Amino acid sequence: MNRAGSSKVVQHNQSSMLLSDQDREFQQREPTLYTVKGMAILDNDGNRILAKYYDKNVFPTSKEQKTFEKNLFNKTHRANAEIIMLDGLTCVYRSNVDLFFYVMGSSHENELILMSVLNCLYDSVSQILRKNVEKKAVLDSLDIVMLAMDEICDGGIILDADASSVVQRVALRTDDIPLGEQTVAQVLQSAKEQLKWSLLK
Amino acid sequence: MNAFKRDKKEEEDGGGNPFQNLEKTTVLQEARTFNDTPLNPRKCAHILTKILYLLNQGEQLGTMEATEAFFAMTKLFQSKDVVLRRLVYLGIKELSSLAEDVIIVTSSLTKDMTGKEDLYRAAAIRALCTITDGGMLAAIERYMKQAIVDRSPAVSSAALVSSLHLTNVSGDVARRWANEAQEALNSNNVMVQYHALGVLYQARKADKHAVIKLVAKLMRTSPKSPYAACMLIRMACKLLDEVDKGEELLGFIESCLRHKSEMVVYEAAHALINLGRSCTKEITPAISVLQLFCGSQKPALRFAAVRTLNKVAMSHPTAVTACNLDLENLITDSNRSIATLAITTLLKTGAESSVDRLMKQIATFVSEISDEFKVVVVQAIRALCQKYPRKHAVLMNFLSAMLRDEGGLEYKAAIADTIIAVMEVNAEAKEAGLAHLCEFIEDCEHNSLAVRILHLLGQEGPTSKQPSRYIRFIYNRVILESASVRAAAVTALARFAAACPPLLPNVLVLLSRCQLDSDDEVRDRAAYYCAILQQQNEPTILPLVQPPLLSVPSLERALRNYMQTPMDEPFDISQIPPAQTVEEPTQVEVHTTVKQQPRLTREESFMEKLSQIPHLTMIIRDSSLLKSSPVFELTESETEYNVKCIKHTFTEFLILQFDCVNTLSDQLLEDVRVAVEPPEGYTIVCEVPCPRLPYNELGTTYTVLRYPEDVHASVATIPTTLRFMARDCDPATGVPDADQGYNDEYMLEDLEITLADQVRGIGNRGVDFNAAWEAAGAKGFVKLEETFALGSSVTSLEGAIQSLTGFLSLDAVERTNRVQSGAAAHNLLLSGIFRGGKEVLARARLALSDNQVTMQLTVLCQDPDVAELIISSVG
Structure with missing residues (x-):
C-alpha cells in the first residue's frame, strides 16, 4: 500500500544512519552536486516564513530546525556581516527591511557557491516582488516565492542560479515584469506576440 | 479607546499576514473546494498555498489527512491555470512521503512531462521522480532518456537532477542513462552542463579509469559553467588522492587559479591547499591568490580566504607569513568571524614579540563571537604555548579571563584542556594553572x-x-x-x-x-x-587511595583463575594490564569529534579469540596473556602467499599466531601450517593447522612453544616454512579440479623472539618511583649497572629515549620521557614486568655531548637472570 513514497524515505534514512562520522567526513570529500543543506527566509522576529532543509542528517526534526533558525537569527540580525559558521554549517545571509534570507551549506563547501545561490534567491524574490522586498509583499506572493525556491534548488542540488531565468520559470506572466528587468529573449517574445496580435486585428 | 489600541496592536503583529493563526483542520476542510466544478483557480491556489505553508512551518499531517489532501489535490489537474498546476506539483512533492497511493498521479504527470507546455514539463519530471519507486522506473525510463537530451535546458536539467535523486531508489540509474548524459554534457546551457557532469561522475565513479578519461577530456576544453569547473576541480583532487602521478591534473588545477570566475579561483586555491601532499612550491600561487581575496569588498570572499589561510598556517606557517600585512588589516573587520580567523592565523605565523599585542586585540571582542570560534581561539593559544613557552604567563592570564566568561561546556572544556596541556609541558606554569583552575571550580x-x-x-x-x-x-x-x-x-x-x-x-x-x-x-x-x-x-x-586503572575483564579472569588455586600465595595484582587509555586525536578543525567508546585492550581481544580455539584453551586457561607483539610480516607483500605473525607471550608459553592469505586464485590450500624449527631450549607444545585456505580469505594457524628454563636462551631466531597441501581449482568458482593435491612448501623469513616480546611496560600506576626503587632494594631485588656509548644512529636525547623504550618495551614513568629543551643530560625512569610477574625497574642516566649519547643503565629485578638479560641485550 504505502510503498510508493514512504518506503523510499525510510531506506534513505537507514542508509544515512549507518554512516559513521568517518564515512561522512569521507563523503564530504567526494565530489557531489548536493551542495545546499538548506535555505530559509525569516522575518524580523526570527520567525520562519519559508524554510527548506535538504539533508536528512542536518536537523531532521522541525523542532531542531526552528531552534537552529532562532540561534542563527540571534547571531545575525544585528551585524550585517554576510557570512557566519554555526552548528557546523556555513551560513551566508542577506537582509532587507524586515526579511532575512539564508543559505546553508556544509562547512567544507565553497562559500562563493553558496553566496551565488543566496544572490539568486534574493534577486529572484526581488524581481518577483518588483523590488518591493518586504514581508507583506512576500506573503502576498507566497505561492510564487515558493515556486522560485523550488526552481533554485531541488533536493540540495542547485537547479539554477540565474535570477532572471528562475523568474522566467516560475510562470510569472511576462507582462507583469517591468521592461527594464526582462531578458532580451523575453522582450523579443512579447514583441513577437504583440506583432502577431496587431496583424490579426 | 481600548478596543482601538487592541486593533492597532493586532495589525502590527499580524502585519496583515493572511497565513497567521491557520488551523490545520480548517485548511484541510477548505481543501474540499478542489472538488467544485467549475474550479476557481485563484481560490484553489490560495488554499493550496495555505496547505504548503502549514507543511513548511513543520505541521505534521497524519497518513489519513495527507492522503485525503493528496486526492483532493489531484482534482486540480483539470484546471489549465499555470500557477495552480505548478503548485500542485509542489504539493505532490511535499505529500509524496506522507500520503498513500501517490502513484495514482503517474499518468497525469507523464502526460504533462511529454506535453507541449514547457512551463509544465520540467516541473512535472521532478514531481514524477519523487513518487517513482523501483518498480515504476522501467515505465518512465524511455521518457526520462528523451528528456535528458531535450532541447529545453530546464527540461534537461530537471531530468538530470532527478536521475541523481533516483540513485537512492535504484543504484544503477546513472549508469543506464550515461549515454544521454554524455550528450547533455555538450549543451550550451551552463547548468545543463553542470548537472550532466554530476550524473556522469555518479555513473563512472566506481571505475577509476573512466573517471580519469572523463576528467582528461574536460580538462582540455574547460567547462563554461563555473559550477562545472568547481566540480571538475573536486574530481581532479579525488583522482590526485588515488593515483601516484598527476602532473597534468595538478597543472589543470593551477591553471584554474587564473579562471575569470572568483568561485573557480577560490575552489582551485582551496583544493591545492587541501591536497595534503602539497609542498611549499605548489601552494605558493594559491596563497598569493588568497592574499588578493583578503582585500576584497565581499565579506564572504574575505572569510573564505582567511579560513583557508588559517588552515595552511597549521602546516606551512612560513608560507603564510607573506600575508601577515593583509591579515593585520582584517583584525578590525566588522565580521567577527573574519577577525577571529585573522588573529588566530597571525598567532600561528607571527613572531613572539607580537603575541602581547594580538592577545589584547582578541580580548576586546572575544565576548561577541560564537562558541565555535572561541574554541578556535583557544586552540590557537594552545599551539602558541607550545611554540613560545616563555609567554605562558600572558596566555594563562588570558585563558583564565576566558574561563570566567559565559560559555558552553565544550568551550570551557577546551580551555581547561589547554591549561592542563600547558601545565604538562611547562613546569613553571603549574602553580599558576592550578590556581586558575581552583578559581574556576568555585x-x-x-x-x-x-x-x-x-x-x-x-x-x-x-x-x-x-x-x-x-x-x-x-x-x-x-x-x-x-x-x-x-x-x-x-x-x-x-x-x-x-x-x-x-x-x-x-x-x-x-x-x-x-x-x-x-x-x-x-x-x-x-x-x-x-x-x-x-x-x-x-x-x-x-x-590504595588512588587505585590504578586496571583493565576490568583481565582482572575478572585473573581473579577467577586465582579462586581455582589453593590461594596459598597472595594475589598478584601486578599481572593485570592497565586499562587502555585512548589518546584523543588532536583537533585541528572547528568541528568537534565524537569521542571514541572505551574498548577492550588489544591483548584482551586476542585473549578472547585465543580462548575460543579448543586446542589452545587447555594451555592458556590458567595464565593470562602478558603481551601481544605488533604484527610482523614474514613475506614480502605481492608474493603468492602472505603470512603475518603475532607473538603472544604467556608466563611459560609463546603462542605464535600466523595469519595467512592465499593470493593465487587458481589454488586451494589445505592443511596449512607454519613449520618452525625450535631453537635450543624451546619445545613445541602443539600446532593448530588451518584446514582450508581458499583464495583471498584470511586463515589462521597457531604454534605453541614453551619458553626455555634459562631466560638467556629465550632471545632467539626461528627459521619458518609454510607447509600446505595445494589443490588446483577453477579461479571463477573456487571448486578444486583434481581429487588429489600435492604437498608443497614455501620459505618464509626468520622470526625473531626478542626481549621486548617478554616485557610489558607499566607506566603511571600512581606509584612513587623513588619509593618503589628504595623498597625494591629492601625486598632483595638484584641491581645491575653498566655504562654504554650509544651508536651513531642516536644523536639526541629524545632519540635515545625512544629507541630505549622501544627496545626494552618498558614504560617511562613520571613523565621522564619528556626532555627539557636544550638539556644536555636527562634521567629516564622506566618500569615494567617480565613474564611471570617479575617486576623490573630501570633508571637510565643519559648525557649528550657532540651528538653522542652516553648512557648509564641501572636495572633492578627480583630475578638476577632477567636483570642480566636486559643489560646484556642492550650491549
Whole structure:
C-alpha cells in the first residue's frame, strides 16, 4: 500500500544512519552536486516564513530546525556581516527591511557557491516582488516565492542560479515584469506576440 | 479607546499576514473546494498555498489527512491555470512521503512531462521522480532518456537532477542513462552542463579509469559553467588522492587559479591547499591568490580566504607569513568571524614579540563571537604555548579571563584542556594553572568538568610548593556541590593526605565530617579513606587511595583463575594490564569529534579469540596473556602467499599466531601450517593447522612453544616454512579440479623472539618511583649497572629515549620521557614486568655531548637472570 513514497524515505534514512562520522567526513570529500543543506527566509522576529532543509542528517526534526533558525537569527540580525559558521554549517545571509534570507551549506563547501545561490534567491524574490522586498509583499506572493525556491534548488542540488531565468520559470506572466528587468529573449517574445496580435486585428 | 489600541496592536503583529493563526483542520476542510466544478483557480491556489505553508512551518499531517489532501489535490489537474498546476506539483512533492497511493498521479504527470507546455514539463519530471519507486522506473525510463537530451535546458536539467535523486531508489540509474548524459554534457546551457557532469561522475565513479578519461577530456576544453569547473576541480583532487602521478591534473588545477570566475579561483586555491601532499612550491600561487581575496569588498570572499589561510598556517606557517600585512588589516573587520580567523592565523605565523599585542586585540571582542570560534581561539593559544613557552604567563592570564566568561561546556572544556596541556609541558606554569583552575571550580556549572579538575588537583596538587592552599578550594566543593562533585572532592582530599603526611591530621578531620554526608557514595568514600589513612602513614598506601586503572575483564579472569588455586600465595595484582587509555586525536578543525567508546585492550581481544580455539584453551586457561607483539610480516607483500605473525607471550608459553592469505586464485590450500624449527631450549607444545585456505580469505594457524628454563636462551631466531597441501581449482568458482593435491612448501623469513616480546611496560600506576626503587632494594631485588656509548644512529636525547623504550618495551614513568629543551643530560625512569610477574625497574642516566649519547643503565629485578638479560641485550 504505502510503498510508493514512504518506503523510499525510510531506506534513505537507514542508509544515512549507518554512516559513521568517518564515512561522512569521507563523503564530504567526494565530489557531489548536493551542495545546499538548506535555505530559509525569516522575518524580523526570527520567525520562519519559508524554510527548506535538504539533508536528512542536518536537523531532521522541525523542532531542531526552528531552534537552529532562532540561534542563527540571534547571531545575525544585528551585524550585517554576510557570512557566519554555526552548528557546523556555513551560513551566508542577506537582509532587507524586515526579511532575512539564508543559505546553508556544509562547512567544507565553497562559500562563493553558496553566496551565488543566496544572490539568486534574493534577486529572484526581488524581481518577483518588483523590488518591493518586504514581508507583506512576500506573503502576498507566497505561492510564487515558493515556486522560485523550488526552481533554485531541488533536493540540495542547485537547479539554477540565474535570477532572471528562475523568474522566467516560475510562470510569472511576462507582462507583469517591468521592461527594464526582462531578458532580451523575453522582450523579443512579447514583441513577437504583440506583432502577431496587431496583424490579426 | 481600548478596543482601538487592541486593533492597532493586532495589525502590527499580524502585519496583515493572511497565513497567521491557520488551523490545520480548517485548511484541510477548505481543501474540499478542489472538488467544485467549475474550479476557481485563484481560490484553489490560495488554499493550496495555505496547505504548503502549514507543511513548511513543520505541521505534521497524519497518513489519513495527507492522503485525503493528496486526492483532493489531484482534482486540480483539470484546471489549465499555470500557477495552480505548478503548485500542485509542489504539493505532490511535499505529500509524496506522507500520503498513500501517490502513484495514482503517474499518468497525469507523464502526460504533462511529454506535453507541449514547457512551463509544465520540467516541473512535472521532478514531481514524477519523487513518487517513482523501483518498480515504476522501467515505465518512465524511455521518457526520462528523451528528456535528458531535450532541447529545453530546464527540461534537461530537471531530468538530470532527478536521475541523481533516483540513485537512492535504484543504484544503477546513472549508469543506464550515461549515454544521454554524455550528450547533455555538450549543451550550451551552463547548468545543463553542470548537472550532466554530476550524473556522469555518479555513473563512472566506481571505475577509476573512466573517471580519469572523463576528467582528461574536460580538462582540455574547460567547462563554461563555473559550477562545472568547481566540480571538475573536486574530481581532479579525488583522482590526485588515488593515483601516484598527476602532473597534468595538478597543472589543470593551477591553471584554474587564473579562471575569470572568483568561485573557480577560490575552489582551485582551496583544493591545492587541501591536497595534503602539497609542498611549499605548489601552494605558493594559491596563497598569493588568497592574499588578493583578503582585500576584497565581499565579506564572504574575505572569510573564505582567511579560513583557508588559517588552515595552511597549521602546516606551512612560513608560507603564510607573506600575508601577515593583509591579515593585520582584517583584525578590525566588522565580521567577527573574519577577525577571529585573522588573529588566530597571525598567532600561528607571527613572531613572539607580537603575541602581547594580538592577545589584547582578541580580548576586546572575544565576548561577541560564537562558541565555535572561541574554541578556535583557544586552540590557537594552545599551539602558541607550545611554540613560545616563555609567554605562558600572558596566555594563562588570558585563558583564565576566558574561563570566567559565559560559555558552553565544550568551550570551557577546551580551555581547561589547554591549561592542563600547558601545565604538562611547562613546569613553571603549574602553580599558576592550578590556581586558575581552583578559581574556576568555585563557579563552574558543569559537573563533569568540575570532577575532572578535582581529579587533576588531587594528582598534581600534593607535589606543588604549597599543597595546603588547595585544601580550602577542594573542601568548599564538599560543602556546596552536587553528589558526584562532592565524591570527587573527597577523593582529592584523601590524595593530599596520603601524599603529604603533614596535612594528614587536618584532612582526617575534614573527611570525618564528610562521613555525615547525605549521599551514599560520598559517605562510602569518606569512610574508606578514613580507615586507610588512619591505619598507616607511609607513601606506599598511595596506590590504595588512588587505585590504578586496571583493565576490568583481565582482572575478572585473573581473579577467577586465582579462586581455582589453593590461594596459598597472595594475589598478584601486578599481572593485570592497565586499562587502555585512548589518546584523543588532536583537533585541528572547528568541528568537534565524537569521542571514541572505551574498548577492550588489544591483548584482551586476542585473549578472547585465543580462548575460543579448543586446542589452545587447555594451555592458556590458567595464565593470562602478558603481551601481544605488533604484527610482523614474514613475506614480502605481492608474493603468492602472505603470512603475518603475532607473538603472544604467556608466563611459560609463546603462542605464535600466523595469519595467512592465499593470493593465487587458481589454488586451494589445505592443511596449512607454519613449520618452525625450535631453537635450543624451546619445545613445541602443539600446532593448530588451518584446514582450508581458499583464495583471498584470511586463515589462521597457531604454534605453541614453551619458553626455555634459562631466560638467556629465550632471545632467539626461528627459521619458518609454510607447509600446505595445494589443490588446483577453477579461479571463477573456487571448486578444486583434481581429487588429489600435492604437498608443497614455501620459505618464509626468520622470526625473531626478542626481549621486548617478554616485557610489558607499566607506566603511571600512581606509584612513587623513588619509593618503589628504595623498597625494591629492601625486598632483595638484584641491581645491575653498566655504562654504554650509544651508536651513531642516536644523536639526541629524545632519540635515545625512544629507541630505549622501544627496545626494552618498558614504560617511562613520571613523565621522564619528556626532555627539557636544550638539556644536555636527562634521567629516564622506566618500569615494567617480565613474564611471570617479575617486576623490573630501570633508571637510565643519559648525557649528550657532540651528538653522542652516553648512557648509564641501572636495572633492578627480583630475578638476577632477567636483570642480566636486559643489560646484556642492550650491549
